[in-house]
Amino acid sequence: QVQLVESGGGLVQPGGSLRLSCATSGFTWNWYGIGWFRQAPGKAREGVSAISSVDEGTYYADSVKDRFTISRDKNMVHLQMNSLMPDDTAVYYCALAHPFTGFAPLEDHEYTYWGQGTQVTVSS
Numbered sequence: 001q002v003q004l005v006e007s008g009g010g011l012v013q014p015g016g017s018l019r020l021s022c023a024t025s026g027f028t029w030n031w032y033g034i035g036w037f038r039q040a041p042g043k044a045r046e047g048v049s050a051i052s053s054v055d056e057g058t059y060y061a062d063s064v065k066d067r068f069t070i071s072r073d074k075n076m077v078h079l080q081m082n083s084l085m086p087d088d089t090a091v092y093y094c095a096l097a098h099p100f101t102g103f104a105p106l107e108d109h110e111y112t113y114w115g116q117g118t119q120v121t122v123s124s
Contacts, residue, residue, distance in 0.1 A: 009118030033100030047106025
């Protein structure tokens with residue numbers, strides 16, 4: 001059974017940093033993608049970043065480019081978030097896509113398995 005468990009959320013001041021982690025288990029596929037999504041109150045869920053297991057290709061939303069970095073280490077996927085802004089406040093989810101085509105890496109319909117989410121609040 002595929003499981004995704006996020007951790008690392010919390011409260012941080014504007015300009016601060018957080019590192020989210022997604023622990024994955026329950027599968028042996030070699031071709032998959034892990035994406036990070038977020039949803040703020042009253043807003044639609046949006047794709048933030050994704051990484052391919054095949055070539056370690058990475059993808060970022062324009063809103064987080066140059067501030068967020070996604071990385072993969074065995075069964076863990078991390079999202080390093082720097083220069084956080086109040087607009088980054090949301091529940092962050094990791095998700096798994098199998099197979100991962102890379103055609104729409106930040107579209108949630110590409111992903112089948114989802115974690116429970118972790119809250120990130122950016123506030124002074």
